[in-house]
Structure formats: structure tokens, C-alpha cells
Amino acid sequence: MIYHNEITKLLNTKKIKKTAMRILVLQFFLEQNSAISLPQLEHKFYYSERTTLYRTLKTFETKALVHKINDGTGVTKYALCESNCKIEKHTDIHPHFYCEKCKITTCINYVSLPKIQLKNFKVFTTEIIIKGICEVCNKVA
Template sequence: MNPELDKKLKSKNIRPTAMRQLVLQVLIDQNTAISLPELEQKFEKADKATLYRTLKTFEEKRLIHHIEDGTGAVKYALCHEKCNCHLEDLHVHFLCTKCNQTYCLDEIQIPDIKLPSDFLLESVNLVVKGICSNCKK
């Protein structure tokens, strides 16, 4: 058991288990968002349902967020430390059209969207597409 991972899980009211620690470590080590199939490849012997439930728990407890980047696969990434997954915490995502990796651009917030008064905003997804710095080299 890793005390740092336990602390991070407990801070979000998630009971630490070996699988949750392993999944969290993979998410920490990633510099891009990861899809469930990509995660399954890292845990070949793990039960797919367990991995899915782990991601859903992490998302419900606001440890991670999901990204629909237009590739057809939902991807997941760690939330930043102070994120509560409120609209003001939303940020831009970048999809590299060459390597198909999705990056969280935490420093670029989604602009305030003014809807007509009789509309209710529930979620926003802003994906910018182009060539990432790795592929540009």
C-alpha cells in the first residue's frame, strides 16, 4: 500500500483498495487522458467490470473527469487538486489529430457562455484539435 495514494483517495472519500491504487497510479503517470480500453491493456488480467466501476467511482467522487473528444471513446483524466467539477473548473481539452492523444489544458478555462434566460446550462465540452508538441517535433 502506498500512503500517498491512500491519502489522495481518502481525501475524496474513496476507500483505498489495491486496484484503486493501481488505477490511480496509472492516471497520475499519464500526461494524457486515457480510455477504458487503453486502461484494460495496462491491466490484462484485471476484470473489465472492476476497472469500469473504479473509473465510475473516481468520477462520482470527482477525482477524475471524462472527456468526449470526438474520437468515439470516452477518455478519463485526473482532476486538478482544487477541482470540484463545477462549471468554473472546466477547462479546454486538446486532441492531437496525429497521435490521437487528448490533453487537459488546465490553464485555459472555458469562456463564460451566456445562454438565453430560459435555457439551463448543464455541461460544456470544448475540444481543440491540432498537432501536439510531441508530434510537431
């Protein structure tokens, strides 16, 4: 397995116990390099239970290995967190890009969002979705 060392290291850093399913799902995330939805996972791992896949995602999310993305498509997607993301609270707050052509959502890690404070409002999360044509589709067009 190409990513074996990287996978073991990632799971260890995030204090996630290694299971066959977790290793496979993490490998898929590393290969995709873009956001993944539960239906996509179900399609890829058609032989496993939906609940197992869902629980794997939940564990990854709780342990700050992946973060949730609402890109406006109505399907929740997940993407790998930055290595310094904290278990207690996701600290990797960055915009996401949704490509209208290939429908792929990507993390824009090199842009960090300002922490927006609103007077008398409680802010839980800040999400910015940028829509357009991604660099891959842009090259083809």
C-alpha cells in the same frame, strides 16, 4: 512505489477508500499524464474484469478525482481532475486538446473557459476540444 504517498493523499482528500485496484488505476493516471479510455485500462490491466475497471472509473468520477472527456473520437476518455475539483459538481472546466498525430487527449488546465449562459436554455456542460498537433509531435516533425 514512487507515487505511493501521492496516491494515498489523493484518495484520502477525495474520500475514496483504498483498494488495490484503485491504487493501481490511479498510479496509471499519474504516470500517463493524459486522458485514458476504458479500452486502454483494459489493455493495461488485462488480468482484471472489465466491470471492475469500469466501476473504478465511475467511483473516481463521482468523487471528482477524474472527469469525463468527449474528444469526438467516439471513445470516452478520463483525465485527472484538478485538486480543487468539487465532489458535488466538477468545477475544473477547461479545454481539451486532441492530437491528430499521436491520438492523445490532454487537459489544457491553464486555460479556463467562461461559464456560457444561454437565454432560456439550460446548460449542463461546456466542452471545448481543440484539435491539432501536440507539443511532443510538433518537436518530432
